[in-house]
Amino acid sequence: MLPVYEIYKVGLPPHWLEGLNLLAPLGLDVVVIPHYDNSEGGTHDTRYCYMGERRLLQLERLLPEGVAILGVAEHTAAIFDLDARALEVRGRGFVAVRRAGVERRIESGPRIELDRLGLMPLQSKPGSRPARQAAPGHNGDAPSSNGRRSLLELVDDRRREFEGALAGGDLAAALRIVLDLDDRLTGDGAGLDQGLRRRARSIYRGMLVRLGESGSGQGDQGRLVAPFVELALRLRDDARRERRFSEADLVRAALSELRVEVRDTPSGPEWSIPDRG
Numbered sequence: 001m002l003p004v005y006e007i008y009k010v011g012l013p014p015h016w017l018e019g020l021n022l023l024a025p026l027g028l029d030v031v032v033i034p035h036y037d038n039s040e041g042g043t044h045d046t047r048y049c050y051m052g053e054r055r056l057l058q059l060e061r062l063l064p065e066g067v068a069i070l071g072v073a074e075h076t077a078a079i080f081d082l083d084a085r086a087l088e089v090r091g092r093g094f095v096a097v098r099r100a101g102v103e104r105r106i107e108s109g110p111r112i113e114l115d116r117l118g119l120m121p122l123q124s125k126p127g128s129r130p131a132r133q134a135a136p137g138h139n140g141d142a143p144s145s146n147g148r149r150s151l152l153e154l155v156d157d158r159r160r161e162f163e164g165a166l167a168g169g170d171l172a173a174a175l176r177i178v179l180d181l182d183d184r185l186t187g188d189g190a191g192l193d194q195g196l197r198r199r200a201r202s203i204y205r206g207m208l209v210r211l212g213e214s215g216s217g218q219g220d221q222g223r224l225v226a227p228f229v230e231l232a233l234r235l236r237d238d239a240r241r242e243r244r245f246s247e248a249d250l251v252r253a254a255l256s257e258l259r260v261e262v263r264d265t266p267s268g269p270e271w272s273i274p275d276r277g
Helices: 005-011 052-061 145-167 173-190 194-213 220-239 247-256
Strands: 032-033 070-071 077-079 086-091 094-099 102-109 261-265 268-272
Touching: 005 268, 070 077, 070 173, 070 220, 086 094, 086 102, 145 194, 173 194, 173 220, 220 247, 220 261, 220 268, 247 261
Parallel strands: 032 070
Antiparallel strands: 070 094, 077 086, 094 102, 261 268
């Protein structure tokens, strides 16, 4: 089950808890996420029961092998007929079936047989898990060598562009390169094997550290980093207005790594660098 309060309100890292597994009698191994299309956040991404896209991708990677996500939109009912082994969707929204980043939506209408949903059944052997189903266009967790080369080439190209931007003192360009790379790693790289993703993310984190180091030095720290922080906040504000929430969250996370505290106020964001003591 999804511990919404612990993650969204308390701020704990994304994680799952053991649930009731109510759909097991139907042979379905899924986690149910309500409020799938929530939009109460305004400039904040509160889809997927307030998790937002960035945390949903993290949670999806934490699921056991073979487990899918069943998302239920607001003002919507997912009605399961145990005898007919069918699903009927009623209401204003939809029901989403999501596996390995690939999502299918079922709108309100006639019943659909569960076998047509693409949900993998539970294995009869207790405690066993079915193998992960490959997403269309991907060979499971073993992508082709071309896929590996293309991602590594992309990361390396972005790293060179990033270093060039830093050498030229263009922090705005360096930050945009980091944001673009994050989009690629959470999009194009989502279906690749974990080892390759770890290598790419390691390079990405190194770029974040280099970005932080570019604003460090002796003397008045606030004065030195102020241009970078103001630029980052402007980019974050633009991303929020354009509903690019993953980019906005990344900017805030990058500032946090630099020990910059950001507070959203009615008059706009305010920032400070706490005394490290």
